[in-house]
Amino acid sequence: KRTGFPEVIYGEGKTADQIISIMKAIQQNNNNVLATRVSEDKAEVIVEQFPEAQYDSRSRILYWKLQNDAALQREGYIAVICAGTSDLNVAEEAAITAEVFGSNVHRIYDVGVAGLHRLLDHLEEIQGATVSVVVAGMEGALGSVVGGLVSHPVIAVPTSVGYGANFQGLSALLSMLNSCSSGLSVVNIDNGFGAAYNAVMIDRLANQKSRE
Amino acid sequence: KRTGFPEVIYGEGKTADQIISIMKAIQQNNNNVLATRVSEDKAEVIVEQFPEAQYDSRSRILYWKLQNDAALQREGYIAVICAGTSDLNVAEEAAITAEVFGSNVHRIYDVGVAGLHRLLDHLEEIQGATVSVVVAGMEGALGSVVGGLVSHPVIAVPTSVGYGANFQGLSALLSMLNSCSSGLSVVNIDNGFGAAYNAVMIDRLANQKSRE
Amino acid sequence: KRTGFPEVIYGEGKTADQIISIMKAIQQNNNNVLATRVSEDKAEVIVEQFPEAQYDSRSRILYWKLQNDAALQREGYIAVICAGTSDLNVAEEAAITAEVFGSNVHRIYDVGVAGLHRLLDHLEEIQGATVSVVVAGMEGALGSVVGGLVSHPVIAVPTSVGYGANFQGLSALLSMLNSCSSGLSVVNIDNGFGAAYNAVMIDRLANQKSRE
Amino acid sequence: KRTGFPEVIYGEGKTADQIISIMKAIQQNNNNVLATRVSEDKAEVIVEQFPEAQYDSRSRILYWKLQNDAALQREGYIAVICAGTSDLNVAEEAAITAEVFGSNVHRIYDVGVAGLHRLLDHLEEIQGATVSVVVAGMEGALGSVVGGLVSHPVIAVPTSVGYGANFQGLSALLSMLNSCSSGLSVVNIDNGFGAAYNAVMIDRLANQKSRE
Amino acid sequence: KRTGFPEVIYGEGKTADQIISIMKAIQQNNNNVLATRVSEDKAEVIVEQFPEAQYDSRSRILYWKLQNDAALQREGYIAVICAGTSDLNVAEEAAITAEVFGSNVHRIYDVGVAGLHRLLDHLEEIQGATVSVVVAGMEGALGSVVGGLVSHPVIAVPTSVGYGANFQGLSALLSMLNSCSSGLSVVNIDNGFGAAYNAVMIDRLANQKSRE
Amino acid sequence: KRTGFPEVIYGEGKTADQIISIMKAIQQNNNNVLATRVSEDKAEVIVEQFPEAQYDSRSRILYWKLQNDAALQREGYIAVICAGTSDLNVAEEAAITAEVFGSNVHRIYDVGVAGLHRLLDHLEEIQGATVSVVVAGMEGALGSVVGGLVSHPVIAVPTSVGYGANFQGLSALLSMLNSCSSGLSVVNIDNGFGAAYNAVMIDRLANQKSRE
Amino acid sequence: KRTGFPEVIYGEGKTADQIISIMKAIQQNNNNVLATRVSEDKAEVIVEQFPEAQYDSRSRILYWKLQNDAALQREGYIAVICAGTSDLNVAEEAAITAEVFGSNVHRIYDVGVAGLHRLLDHLEEIQGATVSVVVAGMEGALGSVVGGLVSHPVIAVPTSVGYGANFQGLSALLSMLNSCSSGLSVVNIDNGFGAAYNAVMIDRLANQKSRE
Amino acid sequence: KRTGFPEVIYGEGKTADQIISIMKAIQQNNNNVLATRVSEDKAEVIVEQFPEAQYDSRSRILYWKLQNDAALQREGYIAVICAGTSDLNVAEEAAITAEVFGSNVHRIYDVGVAGLHRLLDHLEEIQGATVSVVVAGMEGALGSVVGGLVSHPVIAVPTSVGYGANFQGLSALLSMLNSCSSGLSVVNIDNGFGAAYNAVMIDRLANQKSRE
Numbered sequence A, B, C, D, E, F, G, H: 001k002r003t004g005f006p007e008v009i010y011g012e013g014k015t016a017d018q019i020i021s022i023m024k025a026i027q028q029n030n031n032n033v034l035a036t037r038v039s040e041d042k043a044e045v046i047v048e049q050f051p052e053a054q055y056d057s058r059s060r061i062l063y064w065k066l067q068n069d070a071a072l073q074r075e076g077y078i079a080v081i082c083a084g085t086s087d088l089n090v091a092e093e094a095a096i097t098a099e100v101f102g103s104n105v106h107r108i109y110d111v112g113v114a115g116l117h118r119l120l121d122h123l124e125e126i127q128g129a130t131v132s133v134v135v136a137g138m139e140g141a142l143g144s145v146v147g148g149l150v151s152h153p154v155i156a157v158p159t160s161v162g163y164g165a166n167f168q169g170l171s172a173l174l175s176m177l178n179s180c181s182s183g184l185s186v187v188n189i190d191n192g193f194g195a196a197y198n199a200v201m202i203d204r205l206a207n208q209k210s211r212e
Ligand SMILES: Nc1ncnc2c1ncn2[C@@H]1O[C@H](COP(=O)(O)O)[C@@H](O)[C@H]1O
Pocket: A008, A009, A010, A011, A036, A037, A191, A192, A193, A194, G084, G085, G086, H180, H181, H182
């Protein structure tokens, strides 16, 4: 296994049957598996066939672990930070992905910049992370604010939450790309999975050097 | 005089001669005058003809007061807040405009969200204002952050400062329009004058009710 | 209470259950509440649990007042002006919000610039307001025209009404941001709530200085 | 001659020499000629070779009439209406073009919607036209307002005048395409020539039926 | 009646009931009426109440004439030209509108530029019109080609027909605005009504001078 | 040599010195060379060092042939067709490239769709080509029209010629991508070289099968 | 028959009845027919009437061959290459179209650039084609990579597969237009048919010269 | 010092004098300094005053180290990979930044995807890095290709290199955001500095855990 990561299936636009047959192929290789963007309807069908699979409806992630990762005790943690309740789904896509990949996750939710004090209440916890994933829609300002408060890498995820001149996440995307805080990099709109993938890579480099 | 505001000339794309002849017409009505976006070159030519006019090179504003506004003692003040040194010109266009229009102005500059502590150092001064003008380029997050900290109206001015996916101020504009903080309204990119005009109107409503 | 404003819930994308549980939390603090973007379906479910709540289907606002605001007699009023019948929903989001927040509102509807005389018929009433909220879709010209007729602040709300090169409200948004009338500021497309919030702030500064 | 229109040369991006040689070819056919977008520098070189040619620096049009159009006495006129002094060049491109093509033109300039009374002062003159050309930048609201006041065709010309969210004339263009006034059609940004061409066609249909 | 045009109702986003009550108000003034963008469902409800009203499902226009326009015999005609079968609805919106407004219409359909000979087969008929309305989606090239073949005004209507880089009609809109043919003006995407309104105005100026 | 094509240098943004040193490296391999987008200034410096190199100022191509291609007698030809004189540079970039690569080229210039008869005058010559390169700016309609007239592949090159809503070639690009004519494919704006490269490949497949 | 191609019907937005009546007209001319973008529902209705027609649900193509093309034995083949399973539909639109038009097709699927080795495994097969059609969504990088590996023409088809900053295929479209590989040309987003049409033309020029 | 990073000055839009006075302030704190986007002209003036400062004209970086970082011996290295010679400036901004910040850098330049073999020649070196910075303009495909070949984090930098439908780097930006390779995150167009900053953070986490 080159990467030490489970096999990943992007569920959007695939039928339950297609996902099942990909999972069967993976099973033969005795691998872990993680499928993102799986609707509740499809998940039901799939879990019937793979009773060992688990489904999380908020993140829409379906996963299943054959290998025992108990040995992977890490010290550090990834902070998954999000602005509002509407960004929860994407934040959970990041958080669950990171956990399935074996990282420790601290969830710091509902700390949008309109109420700065709530964010500052968690300052120590945020600064203590090895890497942060910041999930925010609308104006995406949370990325810059967190970036300015920490000295570790920040992966920013713009979300498509908003209306009007939000243009399906464009406002948050541009905002994060233009951040005046150093140490921010950006993934695609709503791509919680991708952010977690990056964060886990960094987490492993920092906290599990002996492992790979 | 309907508005109690001086005559305003938008200097961009007008020759020194055109500005002079407009100013002559205004002079006959014995009015105050304020010209924005006047380059240093043009200003020199104009001031030669109107020695009573003053020019401020940072804001590129040329103005001239015949009426004595001494009577206009106000209590409150407008906070003009800006993120970085590159936003200074626009911030000064706002600040000078507000002062020429008779408002008190507190300048709170270089308090971008990448260094939140600097902004929080001025919290009391910002919260004490009647209305704030927030000038920011790049990701324009300062608008939301200030909006969340105060309970008075905030006029946000996106600036064209930045590069790449900034698209000449589009990122800051979209950011401010999508702010999750209530109480923010937005003017055109780089329109320090327009923001000040709105702020002065509100300042007058709040602090000079007897005047109009 | 820092702002003297009721608690606000943005209803879009929240289930009736989520709204109900937020409202319960607020109730314990004995506060007023206002929820925007609540569909008729959800409203029915919510009102069953909160019989004291009122629902307005045109503005899609659900609100509920425990505190008695009778004492808040103001002198001035906010003019809510809109172009066509298709902008009514957004205009009502603004008008009801302002009323729930305790301001007086004058509704001046169906006065688009294609029939200028209708607008001019209401000139005195418009000019008499403390602040105007102008709601318009399509080309959004009403913002500039009203801005030119009054000497008080105008909050412009572009709406997504239109088709073709309207691009979901972009035409009205750009139009209002580029207005040649001074004294206009702009909020997000369809954001009647945000415009009202700003207008109420200004109304309070102008007409209720003693209150805060 | 199919159209009865002079030959037209689009001067932008052509050298003085290229324009001269095209003009020589036309001369042999003894035709009228009109060249748009000719800079002062090029015009000087060309006029030296064609002393009978006339150059108008505001519209940047160079033209030259061999045929005598004296017979073309028309009754009606085209109203060329523009918002601000910055739109003058484009308005003059329209006005001069129409005149060279043999139409009567009434210029009604500097009547932007921010000062509605100025526009209404010319109402009768505008309504008396056979067709109007409305030239406006920034928010382009003048198109809709004039369209609502007249019952003849209006050709709207958005100009690239403005800054920030104007995006080189996009705001005025979208505004005019989305006009709520019936009877408006639109030409390309800054295309005063094209608007005049359309207006003259309509003028001829209305006032010179016998001619063609 | 200032314009001599029937009352127009834009049906999109209006309920059958709303349309009926507007029509009742108009009836009292004994006027003609034309409603665009009326779905078949709504039309059925409306026609039950107004048996004298006629509905055309292709153009989605519902109209009703009380005044007898028999006297309005005109000589000229409007050519309504369209590229493909997918543009038919918009073309019919233009054609029916023009006919209800009292103009003669020649329909020249399915003559897209990919089969130039079909267009050229109708050359004489097209050139004989007083004014043309050209309706085309995708690349909108038909506007330029017709514009080059005729010496009368052409009103171009981009349609939203297409997919991919068509961007809901943007490709045809830009194409028509940038036409290298003189004598073209453009209305909003899918705005068959607006094009007809302009064409009828021109038709009246040319062919019914005595009437107004 | 895998492709049988000369080495190609993209001259834009390279200094004369950089181009010279790349050419020296190529010379050692005794290859042909073709450099596009070379300004007249740079060309002068380069030709001094490579007296055998030829420079064509209209296409801004500098090339140099060591191998004798005399043997490559082909039967077919590429038609390079362009709309107006402003598209000449790009058309020549295509034509010269194709010739240096060993294809026969027929130039059919100044045949824009506004004057269809000029295009039709060359119909036989165009239809006789193996493949056509169509170069057009503004509305780019020429691509569709030629595509409809021929039954061989058409490579369309949008140019950045135009102004206003042309947006640096976007209008022609979208137009060509949305062509209703089958058999059209598109290259980047102003990419005459790329179009020629494709055309030559097709020409070789058709006319020189034995060669490769 | 000018082109030697079957008649083509674009099924999108046409009813089953409309498609049937077009097919009847074609039948009378005894021609082959190919209809793209036909939904399963419509196909069922049509096949009932034309039992000789075949429907392929993945490509959504319905076709029907009366003429016997057995004589058309070709030597070369078209490579249809696609990145992921989500691009399959568009790839099949291309592949089936090419086969119905009489070309040989090699399908090389699921060879996205994220797993370069899979692509390289098929290198010889890809390089052996006469022309390649490359179908890819998301970042569209496959176009450039294949373009760099082969020396025959590549027709690139961007697909609308993706989310977020993909903007319905814009990312892949721009990517392919800006390819640094020579020999690529591009068709509209999701236009598998158009790509096949071009590829077949080239295939015929290369492999069937005697036929036309 | 919180971050252990030198002070950074963004030189764009600052005068030499402004940069000098910022550098003087920093000097008093005895810190390292790095200024990006410094033109050769400004650099000359600055170096006169700070003879210990070094200027690199390709990256336009001016830097100056007072502290001795000799102790910072790291094991790993950052791979800075770029596509073409036109991306060199941005790649060097990344490389020099990383080196001044104390990381080891391997430069792997001119390995664009059009010539895949050149990239594969460096495969081992690339895979051996702790983190990669991939700099590419035009279609930005290099990001995805490298991302697919390595199992460490990749920071992608789109550059504004290109023309036409490149839209100043938009094509590469969208391409990289939509990458089908996991493990990619993106910074602003041309932001070599920002990419290096992120890479160095990761490098320190991986290779210098004891240090901070
Ligand atoms: N939410 C997501 N966003 C983007 N890529 C994803 C996502 N989930 C999975 N992927 C990627 O999609 C690939 C699997 O795609 P597929 O082969 O279509 O199932 C994996 O290698 C992941 O890198």
